Amino acid sequence: MIGNMKNLTIDPERLWDELMETAQIGATPKGGICRLTLTELDRQVRDWFKAHCEGLGCTVTVDDMGTMFARRPGQRSDVPPIAMGSHLDTQPTGGKFDGALGVLAALEALRTLTLAGYETFAPIEVVNWTNEEGARFAPALIASGVFAGVFARDWAAARADRSGETFADALETIGYRGPEPCGQHKLSAFFEVHIEQGPYLEAEGKDIGVVTGVQAMRWYEVTVTGQDTHAGTTPMARRHDALLGAARLVETVNASARKSASAVGTVGLLEVKPGAPNVVPGEVFFMIDMRDPDPAVLDRMESEIAQAAKKLEAELGLAIALKNIWTQPPQAFDPDCIAAVRAAAKVSGYSTRDMISGAGHDAAYVARVAPASMIFVPCKDGISHNEAEYSSKEQCAAGAQVLLQAVLDYDRQLAERYG
Ligand code: GLV
Ligand code: MN
Numbered sequence: 001m002i003g004n005m006k007n008l009t010i011d012p013e014r015l016w017d018e019l020m021e022t023a024q025i026g027a028t029p030k031g032g033i034c035r036l037t038l039t040e041l042d043r044q045v046r047d048w049f050k051a052h053c054e055g056l057g058c059t060v061t062v063d064d065m066g067t068m069f070a071r072r073p074g075q076r077s078d079v080p081p082i083a084m085g086s087h088l089d090t091q092p093t094g095g096k097f098d099g100a101l102g103v104l105a106a107l108e109a110l111r112t113l114t115l116a117g118y119e120t121f122a123p124i125e126v127v128n129w130t131n132e133e134g135a136r137f138a139p140a141l142i143a144s145g146v147f148a149g150v151f152a153r154d155w156a157a158a159r160a161d162r163s164g165e166t167f168a169d170a171l172e173t174i175g176y177r178g179p180e181p182c183g184q185h186k187l188s189a190f191f192e193v194h195i196e197q198g199p200y201l202e203a204e205g206k207d208i209g210v211v212t213g214v215q216a217m218r219w220y221e222v223t224v225t226g227q228d229t230h231a232g233t234t235p236m237a238r239r240h241d242a243l244l245g246a247a248r249l250v251e252t253v254n255a256s257a258r259k260s261a262s263a264v265g266t267v268g269l270l271e272v273k274p275g276a277p278n279v280v281p282g283e284v285f286f287m288i289d290m291r292d293p294d295p296a297v298l299d300r301m302e303s304e305i306a307q308a309a310k311k312l313e314a315e316l317g318l319a320i321a322l323k324n325i326w327t328q329p330p331q332a333f334d335p336d337c338i339a340a341v342r343a344a345a346k347v348s349g350y351s352t353r354d355m356i357s358g359a360g361h362d363a364a365y366v367a368r369v370a371p372a373s374m375i376f377v378p379c380k381d382g383i384s385h386n387e388a389e390y391s392s393k394e395q396c397a398a399g400a401q402v403l404l405q406a407v408l409d410y411d412r413q414l415a416e417r418y419g
């Protein structure tokens with residue numbers, strides 16, 4: 001018998017305790033987490049997640065991109081699961097909530113069902129996607145991208161970190177390459193809770209962001225090649241300074257983004273070679289991240305950056321290779337999933353605001369192959385990708401409660417649809 005969904009309430013303390021407990025795995029002195037994907041610390045948090053899911057009677061399967069699926073059976077094993085989750089990897093100076101909240105809120109929602117003995121129509125799953133952040137292996141969202149058929153599996157497996165280690169080797173090393181081919185795991189729907197990572201919910205005093213889509217984003221790898229020469233003896237006019245070229249391009253990225261009110265452009269990774277104070281740099285590698293809801297704005301930025309690079313090549317005697325490695329179009333979420341989130345917030349007594357996500361999320365790729373949407377909760381001062389990132393116990397609990405209600409609402413709809 002499908003139970004009475006109104007009686008189901010997640011436990012804020014349990015969720016908070018698990019957020020703080022897992023935050024110890026890779027804890028940084030400033031109160032954040034450094035748990036880069038497919039490292040030993042990632043293995044530890046995966047082991048924790050697996051043990052806790054199995055402790056709740058779930059079956060945990062892993063696909064060949066390392067994504068973990070913990071399943072709680074429903075009435076109908078022939079119906080694909082309703083999944084919820086996020087990621088357990090972090091940025092190098094990540095906070096305690098980006099990703100972890102989505103996985104642990106999902107775990108708490110599932111635990112609430114189990115402790116209540118509530119039988120759903122469809123199976124329910126908690127998912128931990130691999131390499132959401134893209135901090136170690138570019139681009140971000142690699143596993144959900146393969147899951148959605150956007151990236152070829154072999155291309156993704158061969159992505160290398162800055163030390164040259166491949167995704168496939170790192171996955172093998174931590175023992176999380178599963179047998180299930182990535183993308184074969186059918187889902188009835190996917191819901192992801194996340195901190196907003198921006199300022200709007202807090203500024204407007206809203207409890208829940210009903211996320212209607214994710215903006216477009218692109219990543220580029222740039223290699224600027226000049227000439228290593230002696231810093232003391234090479235006259236300024238004779239230099240081919242790769243860092244000077246890179247610095248001017250960084251300015252261009254910034255200026256180009258500022259021309260549109262909604263656009264953002266960032267250079268967050270830059271490597272200078274050979275890296276000595278008395279050598280004019282002969283090579284610089286850096287990456288550009290740019291985003292806007294409108295891909296035409298990104299086309300404009302791309303062409304301005306390419307033109308600036310051409311000009312700098314001639315002016316400074318450099319070779320500049322600009323390579324687009326990731327293009328994600330804007331992604332709208334599923335109207336039924338969005339409606340389920342809105343209804344769930346209402347039934348739980350929370351105020352809402354519709355919003356487009358500025359950050360990338362696995363839900364955006366999953367949305368290409370299954371109905372999906374997201375639930376945002378406020379975070380302090382809109383700060384994220386920072387060790388100080390913070391959402392309160394109550395804010396985290398609100399996200400988990402809305403997640404649970406949205407999943408149950410969707411489950412009821414599925415039961416009606418299948419008849
Ligand atoms: C994911 O963290 C992103 O870069 O938006
Ligand atoms: Mn995230």
Ligand code: MN
Pocket residue numbers: 091098133385
């Ligand atoms: Mn992130």
